[in-house]
Amino acid sequence: MSAVRTIRAPRGSTLTCRGWQQEAAMRMLMNNLDPEVAENPDQLIVYGGTGKAARNWEAFERIVETLKVLRNDETLLVQSGKPVAVFETHERAPRVLIANSLLVPKWATWEHFWELEGKGLIMFGQMTAGSWIYIGSQGIIQGTYETLAAVARQHFGGSLEGRVVLTGGLGGMGGAQPLAITMNGGVGLIIEVDERRIRRRVDMGYCDRWTADLDEALRWVEEARQKREPLSVALLGNCAEVEPELVRRGWIPDVVTDQTSAHDPLGGYVPAGLTVAEAERLRSSDPEEYVRRSMASMAAHCEAMVAFQKAGAVVFDYGNNLRGQAKAAGFDEAFSYPGFVPAYIRPLFEEGKGPFRWVALSGDPEDIYKTDRVILEEFGRENEGLARWLRLAGEKIPFQGLPARICWLGYGERDRAGLLFNHMVKKGELKAPIVIGRDHLDAGSVASPYRETEGMRDGSDAIADWPILNALINTAAGASWVSVHHGGGVGIGYSIHAGQVVVADGSDEAEWRLAHVLRTDPGMGVVRHADAGYERAQQVARERGIKMPSLGIGMDAGNGRQGG
């Protein structure tokens, strides 16, 4: 219907809708499609393969038109990126309810999805694309940062100072590794086979320096380690060659992981002995031989990682399936080290911690810096990793689109943060309202057996009741918009997840919303893990007053035995 156009969210404190919740939804939808934010805005693609913000341009227009006239007691329904209905609800209800990409399980395949997509009937929403709360690559850096912070807490007393992290891959997501390592105070050695990728990361300031000479790299690393100075060094090389060589030399790092694209043995991983150019030629001339070599290299790569582990290093998988490939290639001990969620993220999930994020509708970076300071004051003393992240994010991370920030907060923290922001808006300390949301990758909002719910203690990995309950309770507890998606992160068939966003516009009504939904939402994370038998989650529920009838937690005041 409409031609391609450039979208940029309005800034400032002038309301063009009938309320700030509608205004926020409209601006965040537009912000997702801002060329600074979206990977391919012409096709409405925000990130993550084909994760879209609206079904098509006509749907986008209709959504915007509808949000402009939507009353404060009405709710807009969006079905896979298309605005299908408006119903009268009430003031405390969400203004928008979204369901994206959901399929009856038997038909939940990419093939059927593509067929429906071809007919214009469905849209891939990824996680934050179709739920209008993507904030650019800040999220990727922060996830890696937070994982390494958890490693630091668990093994090194809270910091990576004087510790060496060895890893591979400086691609789309892996490129965040050097910065995440140095932000945690550590020294990183990152092996990457593609010189262009290395140069890009060095040019962007994500990586400090690079070399093709292993001895030089090791010298730099050793120096920084001894001085306990943060440093990231990229080494042009192949993990499957360099890592076994390091093992042979007895050079053992403190932490080892990997973000080469091991999930794809043909299009992704580069076998030992080949330059990138040679790899490209072999890929097309003899793909079978390519895959054979690639699998053998992954086995050698993984074997070196297991050797590091045996020599005392902390080793974990970063969700690229290197272990699976190595095992398939005949290396039986591949699963000796754990995946990152069970190893490092789950303990955070147990406290309802996850990627809390917020956006300044004013468009003014100053608003975010002010919130940074408030968060730092409120939580910085008790949380050193958080404090370091906020300081460094303020220095190092460029804003994309509307200024935004991300940091991991848990149950009892998110509502405090939300109320602080609302207070700042009310007092006029910020120039416009703040939008508060999160990734669908969160403590209690996702069922994804190959990622977020891998290896749950009770075996409940595949149970999808939880994300649905999360969406329902957030709808009942004051979210401004709520979304349920299928297939984000790991693809169609592999995950069900929910999102929520709430607006701090300084009103009393917003205060009510924030105080409630920023408890129910992380609360679901605590409950989901407590129910699965995680003791820390049960303790958090007990200490922070979450009611769990099935565990007899928090129900003492009236457990019904005295009831009528």
Next chain:
Amino acid sequence: MSAVRTIRAPRGSTLTCRGWQQEAAMRMLMNNLDPEVAENPDQLIVYGGTGKAARNWEAFERIVETLKVLRNDETLLVQSGKPVAVFETHERAPRVLIANSLLVPKWATWEHFWELEGKGLIMFGQMTAGSWIYIGSQGIIQGTYETLAAVARQHFGGSLEGRVVLTGGLGGMGGAQPLAITMNGGVGLIIEVDERRIRRRVDMGYCDRWTADLDEALRWVEEARQKREPLSVALLGNCAEVEPELVRRGWIPDVVTDQTSAHDPLGGYVPAGLTVAEAERLRSSDPEEYVRRSMASMAAHCEAMVAFQKAGAVVFDYGNNLRGQAKAAGFDEAFSYPGFVPAYIRPLFEEGKGPFRWVALSGDPEDIYKTDRVILEEFGRENEGLARWLRLAGEKIPFQGLPARICWLGYGERDRAGLLFNHMVKKGELKAPIVIGRDHLDAGSVASPYRETEGMRDGSDAIADWPILNALINTAAGASWVSVHHGGGVGIGYSIHAGQVVVADGSDEAEWRLAHVLRTDPGMGVVRHADAGYERAQQVARERGIKMPSLGIGMDAGNGRQGG
């Protein structure tokens, strides 16, 4: 934990919880497990294979205890029949939110489900079992009645008077057929191979008389047809023998369908030429031969149905997969006649019509009779089929557990009915509040490509965004409890569906809830069908004022072009 016990919901107007919504949820949960209602209450099984009301007895107890103390600004979360959390929400929020049997699609198989069930982690909720609004076999009779009423409307000017319906099967669900035929004024000839099944239906008063003599059966049928008197005749025989014989004789009924258990060629369908006893022996001695004969018989059976159709009869499939089996057995024309949803039910769905039901918490049948009269007055004049159903249901249908009624109402009718009931409670005309709910098999609440969403005009059969949006909007619009389930009706992997229940307790708050949720809920049915291209649904949306931005319906007053 606890021993098996007999459950019966409290009756009367004494509140034992802190509000009528909690009280209603508690009584309806208990009512689902009443031995008069449940198939196997000892195992908490309500109906439909293993459809349960609570995970186990401990969970049942905890739910009841929690409901007794739950405040009017709190919400209980139930995960597969277990009460996992209570959160503070607000007065207009649902008191209970339920998610049952949901699995990440890739793991959505009976095998994985049973594995999780074995570990005590999940429960099969069917449709109304796990959502606490099952009302006994009334629902089955009424569904069959409504299908035949739709046949009557479409083909015979609104009544089956003087019309002959030929069908097969007097089993669990099929046994409702004779009564549904005579309630529509028609003459039924029902072929059933098992004499015990026939006797049971005659003894219960569902079927008028029976014979093993085809000529006698035809004589009775002809007489009744000529006198235009309702009559149901069961014929002891096998469809695969009798129906081809009727074709040979040129005896053509007006309507033909079938409810033999054709979906199961070994355990269900009985091949031609065998008595039930002989069939049982062959089943165990030579199952392969059994299936071979069974498939051949189904082909002959289906072929006769197609012959009736060619000779002018109205023929439809009743969801037992006879067409599929006949086709597999080599009968190419099997799919000559349509399934019942696309043929008869979908036009009702287009108007948001579906199985609206209500229950008298007083326990007094008089309360239901009074509501019957009010519904009759309000809708009877414009809806002859509804009027006949209500009169006959009052006479012929025994109550099971709490007195209840079911009838199909559409968008614009359900809220009227709900408000009338609330008014009656307020005025003291009824002894206690009325609970209003529905089956998950409804216009806008289910995605099930082999049943309710078979053959959608735009091919969107498998898109499950709709039931999720239904649950979310009902949560935002005043439902007392809301549920989302997987696998009801057609089994794990094959459906996603949602339920909602709302309580008319005579309060102003209830009035608000009823006025809103009884619009959003059937409204989703209209919207889902309008979006899929059904003209009648688009017309209903236009006429009755549903707003559909994507179709430009109802948005004229402010489509945003004039907006800020």
